[in-house]
Amino acid sequence: MSKQTTVDRAELKRRREATQAHARAWGPGFFVKLILIALVDALGLYGLWMAWQTGSTAIAVIMAVLLAVVNWVYFSKRALPAKYLVPGMIFLLIFQIYVMLNTVFVSFTNYGDRHLGTKEDAIAAIVRNSQLLDLSQPTRDITLLSKGGAYYLAYVNDAGEAVVGGQDQPFAKDDAAQVAGGVVTEVPGYEVKREADFEGMGGSLPTKPVENLKVPLADDPEAGSLKVMATDFAKGQVYKPGVTYDEQTDSLIDNSDLAAGVVIYKANNQTGQFEHNGDRYPRGGGWKVTIGFKNYVKLFTDPSISMTFGKVFLWTVVFAFLSVATTFFFGLLLALAFNSERIRGQKIYRVLMILPYAFPGFMAALLFKNLLNRDYGVINNVILGWIPGFEGIDWLNGSTLMAQFTVIMVNLWLGYPYMFLVCTGALQSIPGDILESARVDGAGPVKRFTKITLPLLFVSVAPLLISSFAFNFNNFNLIYFLTGGGPVPPGGSADDPGGTDIMISMVYKLAGVGENPDYGLATALSIVIFLVVGLIAVYSFRKTRSLEDVM
Amino acid sequence: MTDAELTDNGLPAAGGAAETPPPPRTAADRAKASRRAWWREVGWRHIVAVVVSLYAIFPLVFVINMAVDPNAGLASQSLFQNFSLQNFRDLFASRPFGQQLLNTLIVGGVTAIGTVLMGAAAAYAFSRFRFEGRRFTLTFLLVVQMFPQLLAFVAIFLLVQSLGEVFPVLGMNHLSTVIAIYLGGALGVNTFLMYGFFNTVPISLDEAAKLDGATHAQIYWTIILRMVSPVLAVVGLLSFISSFSEFVIARLVLTDPEKWTLAVSLYDLVGNDRNPYWGMFAAGAVISALPVLLLFLFLQRYIVSGLTAGAVKG
Numbered sequence: 001m002s003k004q005t006t007v008d009r010a011e012l013k014r015r016r017e018a019t020q021a022h023a024r025a026w027g028p029g030f031f032v033k034l035i036l037i038a039l040v041d042a043l044g045l046y047g048l049w050m051a052w053q054t055g056s057t058a059i060a061v062i063m064a065v066l067l068a069v070v071n072w073v074y075f076s077k078r079a080l081p082a083k084y085l086v087p088g089m090i091f092l093l094i095f096q097i098y099v100m101l102n103t104v105f106v107s108f109t110n111y112g113d114r115h116l117g118t119k120e121d122a123i124a125a126i127v128r129n130s131q132l133l134d135l136s137q138p139t140r141d142i143t144l145l146s147k148g149g150a151y152y153l154a155y156v157n158d159a160g161e162a163v164v165g166g167q168d169q170p171f172a173k174d175d176a177a178q179v180a181g182g183v184v185t186e187v188p189g190y191e192v193k194r195e196a197d198f199e200g201m202g203g204s205l206p207t208k209p210v211e212n213l214k215v216p217l218a219d220d221p222e223a224g225s226l227k228v229m230a231t232d233f234a235k236g237q238v239y240k241p242g243v244t245y246d247e248q249t250d251s252l253i254d255n256s257d258l259a260a261g262v263v264i265y266k267a268n269n270q271t272g273q274f275e276h277n278g279d280r281y282p283r284g285g286g287w288k289v290t291i292g293f294k295n296y297v298k299l300f301t302d303p304s305i306s307m308t309f310g311k312v313f314l315w316t317v318v319f320a321f322l323s324v325a326t327t328f329f330f331g332l333l334l335a336l337a338f339n340s341e342r343i344r345g346q347k348i349y350r351v352l353m354i355l356p357y358a359f360p361g362f363m364a365a366l367l368f369k370n371l372l373n374r375d376y377g378v379i380n381n382v383i384l385g386w387i388p389g390f391e392g393i394d395w396l397n398g399s400t401l402m403a404q405f406t407v408i409m410v411n412l413w414l415g416y417p418y419m420f421l422v423c424t425g426a427l428q429s430i431p432g433d434i435l436e437s438a439r440v441d442g443a444g445p446v447k448r449f450t451k452i453t454l455p456l457l458f459v460s461v462a463p464l465l466i467s468s469f470a471f472n473f474n475n476f477n478l479i480y481f482l483t484g485g486g487p488v489p490p491g492g493s494a495d496d497p498g499g500t501d502i503m504i505s506m507v508y509k510l511a512g513v514g515e516n517p518d519y520g521l522a523t524a525l526s527i528v529i530f531l532v533v534g535l536i537a538v539y540s541f542r543k544t545r546s547l548e549d550v551m
Numbered sequence: 552m553t554d555a556e557l558t559d560n561g562l563p564a565a566g567g568a569a570e571t572p573p574p575p576r577t578a579a580d581r582a583k584a585s586r587r588a589w590w591r592e593v594g595w596r597h598i599v600a601v602v603v604s605l606y607a608i609f610p611l612v613f614v615i616n617m618a619v620d621p622n623a624g625l626a627s628q629s630l631f632q633n634f635s636l637q638n639f640r641d642l643f644a645s646r647p648f649g650q651q652l653l654n655t656l657i658v659g660g661v662t663a664i665g666t667v668l669m670g671a672a673a674a675y676a677f678s679r680f681r682f683e684g685r686r687f688t689l690t691f692l693l694v695v696q697m698f699p700q701l702l703a704f705v706a707i708f709l710l711v712q713s714l715g716e717v718f719p720v721l722g723m724n725h726l727s728t729v730i731a732i733y734l735g736g737a738l739g740v741n742t743f744l745m746y747g748f749f750n751t752v753p754i755s756l757d758e759a760a761k762l763d764g765a766t767h768a769q770i771y772w773t774i775i776l777r778m779v780s781p782v783l784a785v786v787g788l789l790s791f792i793s794s795f796s797e798f799v800i801a802r803l804v805l806t807d808p809e810k811w812t813l814a815v816s817l818y819d820l821v822g823n824d825r826n827p828y829w830g831m832f833a834a835g836a837v838i839s840a841l842p843v844l845l846l847f848l849f850l851q852r853y854i855v856s857g858l859t860a861g862a863v864k865g
Contacts, residue, residue: 029768051717059717080767081685084676088669088738092695095707095735100698102706111705334603343596351848352604355611358847362796362814363836366821367614370829378613413610421854474699477798481818504702508799511705519705526702533697541693 037074041067066090100530107523110291113516115272119287123245123252126274126284131214132242132256134224141183142236144210144228145190153215153226153236154184164190165215171226183234195233214239252281295524305521308497308506315404316502320472323411324465330412331419332457339427357417365481368410372396397487400499407500411478415468426460427453466540470533474504485509503529617833638834645831646816647809652839654726655812658801659791661730666737666790667783673738674745675771679757689746696739700732701799707732708803728804729812733794741786748782749775781853788850792843813839 044067051060070090073082109115145152145164152166154177162184165171178186186192210228217223217238224240242256252265252274265274265281273286280286300306334353338346356364371378372395380392395406430453438448479485485501492498497506503525511522616630621637642648676682677689700707711732715722721731752775760770776783798814805811811819817835821827847854 027766029766047717054716056713056717059713081676081680081682084672084680084771085688088673088742091669091731091734092736092738095710095732096695096698096700096703096739099700099703099706099710099735100695102709103703106705106709334599337596337599340593340596342593343600345600349600349604351851353600353607354847354851355607355844358844359611359840360792360796360843362798363817363840364610366817366832367610367836369821370617370827370832371610371613383609413606417607470697474702476699476701477796477814480798504699507702508704523703523705529702530698534694537697538694 033074037071040070044070103523103526106519107295107527108290108292109288109520110272110286110294110518111288111520111523112518114285115288115520116285117287119267119272122285122287126243126252126281127241127245129284130241130243130254130256131225131227131239134238134240137224137238139229140226140236140238141234142226142228143184143187144193144233145187146193147190151193151210151213152190153213153228154187154190155226155236156182156184162187165226167213167215170216170218193233254281256283291520295520296528298521299524299528309525312497312501312503312506315500316473319404319407319500319502320469320475322408323415323472323475324468326408326412327415327419327468328423328461328465330416331421332423334416334420335423335427339424354417354421356413357421361414362477362481364414365410365478368413369396369482372406372410374398396483400487403483403487403500407479407482410482411472411475414478415472418468422461422464423457426457429460430456463541466537470537473502473533474529475502476504476508479505480508614833614836617829618837621830638830639838641828642831642834645828646811646819648816648835648838650809651811651813651816654805654810655795655814655839656842658726658729658733658812659795662733662737662794663787663791665730665734666741667787669734669737670741670745670786671776671779671783672771673742674749675775677742677746678749678752679754679775689742692739692742696736696743698739700736701797704799704803707800711804723804724806724810726805726810729797729801730794732800732804733790733797737790741790745779745782745786748779752778784850784853788846788854791846795843 044063048060048063048067051057051063070086073079073086140155142153142155145154150166152164153171154162154164154174155171156179157163157171161173162175162177162179163171164174164177164184164187174187176188177184210233211230214225214227216225222241222244224238226236227239229235229237243252243254245252249264250267252267254263254265257263263276265276267273268275269289270291271280271286272289272291274281298305299309338349340346343349370376372380374380374392374394374397377395379395380390384390384393394402396403434456435448435452438452443451479500479502483498483500485498485505487500488496488498495509497509501509507522507525507529510525511517511519612630618638619635620631620633621635622633677685711721711723711728715728719725720727722728756774756778757770760774765773795812796814797812798818801812802815802818805815808816813835817832817839820832820835821829
């Protein structure tokens with residue numbers, strides 16, 4: 001170190017002499033800075049303008065503030081530390097702090113697959129999707145047309161005009177259409193399709209695009225729309241919205257079920273859906289509203305969630321703790337065993353032993369999923385296959401306990417090299433003279449190990465153990481790739497939280513896959529995870545006094 | 552490290568080896584005694600080393616076998632019985648795997664460089680300047696780093712949707728979006744590791760340079776960064792690996808197979824339990840593990856010092 005210091009000082013002296021001719025503020029560094037800031041400003045102004053154009057006022061304001069801050073920081077003489085902090089801070093603010101805050105915000109809403117947008121969107125979608133055959137209107141003689149892969153309909157309306165229209169494109173008069181006997185026979189630019197054209201396309205006549213084709217009669221959705229009859233492509237029937245929205249009473253009037261008669265679904269602005277006697281309107285979604293702490297309450301009290309949540313929470317803690325404990329002790333034992341240069345080939349051993357650390361974790365998890373497969377996995381077939389009478393162990397999909405054991409074992413393979421490296425480094429940094437003086441004082445090897453080596457080792461690796469705990473607490477890739485959270489409880493689907501799901505993979509299942517993603521509930525769970533990990537970490541960092549060193 | 556130091560570390564296993572044994576009588580006795588001493592001292596360590604090495608490499612041996620044996624994926628009974636490159640050909644025929652490998656290297660490389668630059672700058676500020684709010688910012692970073700970005704993936708999705716309207720390159724299906732998101736986590740995770748290491752560089756060095764007329768930027772770029780290069784290598788490597796392995800955000804943002812990273816692509820091959828393509832997966836895993844393994848071996852000597860420095864502080 002000291003040698004390098006003198007070298008650096010000598011070089012600095014040379015450098016100083018070389019640069020002293022220039023005024024300090026106008027060196028090449030200044031121009032590099034100028035160019036970089038100019039680039040950032042250009043990008044920022046472009047973004048500002050675009051944000052303004054697209055009406056994203058919030059983004060525009062944030063951009064303006066950021067630009068002002070960046071320019072002030074880099075041209076002011078006062079904000080020295082900020083010059084080094086700003087680049088990272090900007091990314092941190094946008095992609096970490098902002099999304100965290102927004103996560104908190106979402107966790108207080110019912111945002112989810114069923115509650116995506118505004119109330120207006122929800123009503124429009126419900127009215128559009130509800131349809132009821134309008135028996136008061138005659139069946140029309142229609143002509144099916146196609147253009148550019150899409151289908152269109154044409155017919156002669158009551159006024160004797162030939163009209164053409166398509167999906168979400170109301171019928172409009174087409175003067176060029178040719179009519180014979182009250183039926184449109186040809187429309188320039190379109191190809192006429194007859195039932196015969198669909199034969200040989202997999203047997204059944206009505207193909208999906210035709211089946212779903214619904215042409216509005218007019219711009220007003222109340223006017224209804226024309227659909228092709230499934231049994232006869234030359235006939236069309238008029239469908240009207242089965243549901244209408246009544247603004248006065250803020251409710252849906254549902255006509256679509258003839259047997260049940262008219263049902264009125266009243267808008268509930270607390271839950272963000274239309275309800276009748278407590279049942280939500282079944283054929284459409286609701287809208288996004290703020291629901292306060294309901295997601296959190298649900299997590300802890302709703303019997304369908306809170307049981308699973310409790311189990312998952314417990315397993316998450318156990319998993320993270322055991323992962324750290326097993327990898328640490330195995331790594332420590334190895335470090336103790338190999339902390340000696342008398343072993344020939346130590347370098348080769350070390351490279352081989354830390355290979356699992358260098359092999360990307362997600363690939364290892366997927367690989368072990370194959371190796372541990374009950375039927376074709378290598379572990380059952382080759383490594384244990386020679387044992388007479390061995391029938392194979394269902395490592396991953398049998399009992400929950402077995403799957404949990406397997407997960408810990410796989411994580412041991414993935415994690416011990418890190419602990420091995422860390423413990424080796426820590427052992428080597430323990431000053432020899434302390435141990436030597438203990439030996440002189442008559443402490444035996446066991447006593448020296450337990451009273452000096454181990455405590456000193458713990459002090460230096462404790463922060464890493466805490467980080468490792470926090471990492472494993474959220475070790476999504478291992479769980480999701482190895483077991484997918486399974487084994488699934490009897491009668492459950494793969495989307496339900498299973499025996500090895502940890503909290504973060506449960507969040508993913510709640511929000512990502514299942515049938516009805518509930519983002520509100522998922523984000524509430526995210527916040528709970530954050531609080532738990534944050535509290536544990538802050539508490540233990542305080543304990544290990546690493547914070548005091550920092551300050 | 553010498554023998555004396557070995558026992559000084561208080562290894563129980565080597566217990567008493569350094570205490571002088573009773574003087575052996577004959578040459579044969581002496582040879583026997585020294586052999587026993589060798590076993591007690593060194594020999595058993597070789598056995599442990601071989602066993603652990605086998606434990607470490609067996610999955611890797613099997614994945615290579617699975618990659619070169621087209622029959623191995625679903626019924627590996629034997630090792631290296633067949634050799635063919637069929638899995639590799641299938642892999643490249645079934646998906647733009649070369650492009651996906653390149654995507655992953657771009658994402659990992661740019662993220663690693665950006666993380667090192669931004670993290671080192673922040674660590675320098677915390678280590679060398681005393682400013683208002685320093686203590687708060689450090690504690691704040693410590694807490695923020697506990698919040699993995701993938702927990703916020705719903706909010707990230709919403710953010711990407713609205714950012715994409717303003718900056719198309721920060722919208723859906725762009726590698727740059729994923730990089731920007733990963734860089735958002737750069738400060739939280741790595742500042743502490745670097746901060747500890749920066750503190751080990753004596754501040755007298757800066758002061759001497761300052762006296763010689765160096766600016767803070769010169770001190771940072773020409774002195775400090777050179778002194779902390781091991782930790783820069785480690786942070787770069789760790790950041791490369793973590794963005795290399797990241798799945799949730801990559802899958803959320805990158806929808807087009809041409810834009811996928813390896814994690815998304817390899818999961819796509821075997822994530823479906825009904826029809827997993829293990830052979831192609833193994834071929835892809837062998838190819839994609841190579842850059843990481845090489846980087847690792849190349850930077851190996853930095854890793855131990857870098858990993859422990861953050862906690863041990865030299």
